[in-house]
Amino acid sequence: MRGSRPAPASSPQLPPSPAASPRVPSAPSSRRAIGVDVARAVALIGMISVHVFPESNDEDVMTLAFAVFGGRAAALFAVLAGVSIAFVEKRSRGQLYGRTLAADRAALVVRGLLIILVGLLLGHADSTIVTIIPYFGVLFLLAVPFYGRSSRFLLISAPLFAVLGPVLRHVLGGTAPEQLDPEADYTLSTAFGQPVPFAVDMLLTGYYPALMWMAYICVGMVIGRQMLTSVKVALALVGWGTALAAAMWVLSKVLLGPAGGMERLVAATPEYTRAEIAGQLAYGPDGVTMPDTTWWWLAAVSPYSSTPLNILHNLGAAVAALGIMLLLTRRGGAVFSPFAAIGAMTLTLYSAHVIVESLEVLDEDKPMVSLWIQVISFMLFALMWRSCMGRGPLETIVSDASDWVRTRIRTPRERPRAPREAPGARWRPGRRRRAGSGRAAASTAGSRRAASGPARSSPATPTPDPEEKRP
Known part of the structure; x- marks a missing residue:
């Protein structure tokens, strides 16, 4: 770039209502395609290549890295983000309505906010890279109303975002508000201090405008619903x-x-x-x-x-x-396993790449060496971390937080009920109950009811017939 989960805890599901049918058909369950994680690794390596290699060489010829990955690597990463959202839909097995739909959308909001937070924290690194992470967080927030929609709706929305977004951007021209330093990454202070420029930049006028890049998310969600194996x-x-x-x-x-x-x-x-x-x-x-x-x-x-x-x-x-x-x-899953390990923790590794570039510990005049050092280091770290800990550190934080919110909303809260007293078991404290007093009281009450006419229905538990047999 010029400027870059395990299933949630099981919870009780509400029975499907005949009045509210699922909007997304349940897809047959299958093992996760390793190609998705490998594609994420390719996207990450492509973004690193664009950052470490110049756009053109000394002869003013476009470099191979920029010619292949310039803009395309980031777009691949965005499409795969849509695929990951569709994987969450599959976990709900098509029951995307009611409490389940609300829980999944709330979890998506939490995921987007945490990713924005990571991106704003990376802005403090003062790197020459225009960090793509906060834009991706906004994309997750914009995807909330599209979560659970039909594939036809998503395929219609994608070209609308791709066409109407650039048209709106062109119409606004230079009238949109800008931050004080357009070349700098947003940080926590600049985002909260300049909320309007931050929102306009993230949505429309930035390097990776979310209103236009929603086309990638919509298509990725449709792809993720397919049998990718x-x-x-x-x-x-x-x-x-x-x-x-x-x-x-x-x-x-x-x-x-x-x-x-x-x-x-x-x-x-x-x-x-x-x-x-x-x-x-x-x-x-x-x-x-x-x-x-x-x-x-x-x-x-x-x-x-x-x-x-x-x-x-x-x-x-x-x-x-x-x-x-x-x-x-x-074929050959073992051969692609190191790349799949990278693809499983791209948020962590991309953040590490931004920090490495900000520290300037690698020689900029040797881009090939810088690329190989980062790729090999990230691969070894991903393999060791996955074998010992599982998901990446940032992925674990984001996933656990969103899963916690999803579980809290999906699980209905049971109201505590007062213990029911046995019929005829009430007596005042300190007063001993005489034998036969319950039956006599019932007989007296019955005679009074007979004399005064039919009784009204009462929410209290009726006194049982003494001749009725208990099961």
């Missing part, structure tokens, strides 16, 4: 993803080439030369956003530009990459 599903992901990525790339080249888009960009943006405009189309915006001098800027597919074509292109590339990982990991 199926070859047919993996092939479909590769085919559809490749087709979408290629189509958006070709469409951008046509619009900015034969359709005359490049000439309109040059005419509408005199502050940039043709070479500078070509550089932004290849490497992405000079600042946070692309220029807003003409609508033709939305035809770009540049990395980190967050245009409609860029978002859809990255979405297709991420879907295809996930399908490839699912196919590759069907």
Whole structure:
């Protein structure tokens, strides 16, 4: 980037109500596909590569790391976040309504808030990396109303986010409020001290605007509901993803080439030369956003530009990459186990990467050495931690907190009931009860009721017939 669970504790489930049917069909249970964790590892390694390698070499040629992973690695990470949300849906076995739905959504809110907290704490590291973590926390919060929705609803919402979000961003232009230092990461102090710029940046004008990146979350949720161990599903992901990525790339080249888009960009943006405009189309915006001098800027597919074509292109590339990982990991699970260990604790390892970069302990002039040192170190740490402790440290905190909230809401609270007294067992303290007094009292009360007419119903427990046999 330019600037980057075990099932919850069992709880009693309410019986399904005929009036409220589940919105998400229950998927057949299957073992978790190792390819998902391996894909997360690929996304993390790709983001590290973009951070340690320059965008271009000394001959002004784009580096391989930026050409492959620039913008696409972060998009893959966002799609996989949607997949993880769908895994939580599967645990509810389709009973996404009532108390279960409320509990899962509350747990998602807790997860998002904790991730935002981690991202703001990383902002204090003063790294040259634009930390993606707080944006991901906002994505989890925005996903709450979409949790439990049908796949059709999600697939309709995804292109709307991809198109309407960039349009709104372009319309606002430079009128949106900005923080005092646009180049700095948000911290706890700046986020609470400047809440409006923080919200606008996270949602619309930042490096990873959540309103547009919700397209990745929606598609990821749909993918996560599928049988990811199926070859047919993996092939479909590769085919559809490749087709979408290629189509958006070709469409951008046509619009900015034969359709005359490049000439309109040059005419509408005199502050940039043709070479500078070509550089932004290849490497992405000079600042946070692309220029807003003409609508033709939305035809770009540049990395980190967050245009409609860029978002859809990255979405297709991420879907295809996930399908490839699912196919590759069907055999040889032991070979991919180290990468799966990395993918199982990406929040912890990404945070460690930001801290390492802020300390400047690695030589920036040797990016390949820096990449290998971090990847090997993270792999060894992930393998040892998983064998000894299980989930990563940050993943454990986030997961346990969200699971605790989910369990508290799912489990109905039972009101304490007063102990029931045996019929005819009441007498005043200090007064001895005589034999036969209960039967005589009942006979007297019965005669009084007979004389005064039918009795009214009372919530008190009626006195039993002495001749009635107890079971």
